[in-house]
Amino acid sequence: MIGLALDPSLALGQDAPVIDSGATAWMLTSTSLVLLMTPGLAMFYGGLVRTRNVLGTMMHAFAAMAIVGVLWAVCGYAMAFGPNVLGGWFGWDSNLVLLGGLENSVVGSDDSLVPEYVFAMFQGKFAIITPALIAGAFAERVKFLGFCVFVALWSLLVYNPLCHWVWAGDGFFYARGAIDFAGGTVVHISSGISALVAALYLGARKGYPGTAMHPNNLTMTLIGAGLLWVGWFGFNAGSAVSSGESSAHALTVTQIAASAGALSWLILEGIRHGKATSLGLASGIIAGLVVITPAADVVTPGGAIVLGALASLVSYGAIQLKTVFGYDDSLDVFGIHGCAGIFGALALTFFIRESWVTANTGEGWSVMSQFGVQAGAVGATLVYAGLATLVLVVLIEKTIGLRMSEDEQGAGMDHALHREHGYGLLNPN
């Protein structure tokens, strides 16, 4: 992702910049692809929960599309991409409220200008999927209203500031040279640590870990993983905000890392259990995609194989820790998104391609200096998102309530919260 200090001189009419139709076409496509990831996530998560919770779980992702879709247009974009306010905590530009002032505005590098509307919508899709990712950690046990309020507040207080730090031209991380091409910190690490904090505070599902909680539909989970993989090309290659070498590079390493992650998980399961599983394959795909997200423009194809393969090992190990500590991160948001995201943001430093170093770094740059910058960005994200999430979940639980009662959990979200049923398997009529 290029950092964007929005330049009013680029407004049409002053020197009438030429919009790059190729870049614009790719960014429109990428925006659609990234939106498709959220229904893909709904299917991925929806298949993993028990039958009685399938609709409630899928609604979490779709609700984020509704809530954040509006919030981003109202003030999210202004907070994320306006100039620094409050010491750089987030940005603010009242002209960007309700996406005002975007009428004739363009963004991008001089040879790759796209209408700012497209960029704002592309970024808005990232804002949607990030809180939707968190829902996997407290699956099967949160009230719908509490969840919706959580999404709204988390989007405003956690996502928008982090997005500003990472991708706005005057953001903390961007100014320090942190590499986060498509959202390792702002999307995956932030959602992962928030998921862990929320899961720890809310406690385990009723009956966990004693009761078997079988996925209701792994075929849907696999389809969801496939949609996520396809959508991720928009996520990573679209983050170039151009249609050329950078997007080509990002797309290539994204494909390689996802395949390597999937293959690595299969081999790992084969060695440890003697059987490969569909959920393992799907998890490996996601781990590979997460790890390459911050690194998509900078690492070599060989580096993508190594990162993807190691991401599955890291995530697999992190999921084993769940058993050791006994917490209930139901769908392994921290185990996969958090841990593969942290690993990717740090380890990318050792696989940066020479051509990127030549083009983007100056005197005094070294691998270890970059590693320090990466570690700082990862640490700041963990601390900020973790603490802010703790405040939010405590606040919501103590006021309108977030955790479902034992009886509601027993009946299932679909019936207790929504008075619907996901499947008609029981109805002979």
Place this chain on the structure above:
Amino acid sequence: MKLVTAIIQPDKLEAVRQSLIDAEISRLTVSRCTGHGQEIPGEVDLYRGQSVVPDLLAKVRLDVACNDDFVEVAVAAIIRAARSGTGEIGDGKIFITPLEECIRIRTGERGSAAI
């Protein structure tokens, strides 16, 4: 030998199963079924804002074949876990029917020994 058949609320299944196991009754058959007792019209489902009263409600059926000594034990275990305690209708029913014969397929054993 008797066949104890219980129709219970779906969300009580885990508790009833555990209760039977605690009473050392581990052989049971579970089926999903639909029907209704006294509770019509009861729960309302919502589809596009329209209230729909399902004419058949989701239930779970347990079948436990047991020797005569175990019938009351099984019944007590089921009631203990399936009774909601709210006093409202809908906790379910238990039926006990004589069991003509029981055969273990693996060995061909018959009668009480096969249960």
